[in-house]
Amino acid sequence: MNKHFKIYGILLVVVVVILILLELGKSGATDFRKNFDLKEKTAFGLYVFSGEANSLFKNKLSKTEVSPYAYFSGKTFKPQNILVIAKEIDQESAKKILEQVEQGADFMLISENFPSVISEEFGIADDRFNFDPRQILYLENENFASDSLLLDKLPGGIGFYDVNEDFEILGSTYDRQDEENYNFVKINYGKGHIYLHSEPLFLTNYYLLRKGSEKYLQDVFSYLPDRETVWFVSNSEISSSSPLRFILSNPALRYAWWLFLGGLLLFVIFNVKRKQRIVPIIEPLRNKSVEFVRSIGNLYLQEGDFHDMMSKKAQYFLNKVRMDLLIDTTALDENFAQKLHLKTGKPIEKIKEAIELMERAQNPYSSVMKEDLIRMNRLLDEII
Incomplete structure (x- = not known):
């Protein structure tokens, strides 16, 4: 038994040493995960935009964490702008938004993915059309011709595969081969309008902190009327309901947790190997069709x-x-x-x-x- 404990101890020491070396060797690498979170100061968070959004909309912006379905249910219609950025929209909420647009609201959705209700309603086929690591965002309006934006870090390359004749092309992206692809369109719907933009990166901290990049952002939002705007945002504070969220959010506790699980796994492996009989594996008949x-x-x-x-x-x-x-x-x-x-x-x-x-x-x-x-x-x- 003492021999086994020595083996466990040696393995535990090796794991601890490896974790220490990994921690000491960490370089402060920039986090380029596309979280689009209002409170994140990482490269692709929306912290800067969230702080400047109110002045951008002339103090007529309100944020809400409830769903569009709950927000509009039971309310009388009033003309306003509806804004959604890189957030999943359930089917019922999307239908509620379309009802508002049909009565005269303007809806701007900036996301790499569009709800199926909107895609099917307007025959939109969005797909990745460009894998070039450097792309330039342009607006078709000649007044905005000089306000292009270079995307040199992880551009999504998402655009509209089929563009309906009723769509108005507002913006495109060019790669190094000068290939044009549409990524910003306007759709007339009832008494209102729908604006779809498939590249939300231009709103992130990484690009907004560049000098002059805010011009493209201002141009995009200039298409919305000057009136009250409601922005549907996700509630990042309650996004995780896991009881381990505090442990996993702290690097030191997270490493201790994984170390504990690793040691427990090694203990189970060694004990099962000694006590469990080998169970023959009988593979089922495979369907080779x-x-x-x-x-x-x-x-x-x-x-x-x-x-x-x-x-x-x-x-x-x-x-x-x-x-x-x-x-x-x-x-x-x-x-x-x-x-x-x-x-x-x-x-x-x-x-x-x-x-x-x-x-x-x-x-x-x-x-x-x-x-x-x-x-x-x-x-x-x-x-x-």
């Missing part, structure tokens, strides 16, 4: 035969139309398009575009690209 499909997909992807992939996707779609919708697919003409439009309720423009891509897929002499395959696959999935 998914592996087969994945292997076939990888094979097509490696070969780069986008034409064949488009052809097979078109055949599968037309077979589904024949079996599920009972529509004759012999001729992909105007009559076919109208029938498919009536039975699916999808826009006739998307159906005609899908028919054009399917005809190219079935023509062995046509030239197709990867983008055509992606576009056709997206259209066919939307139709059925």
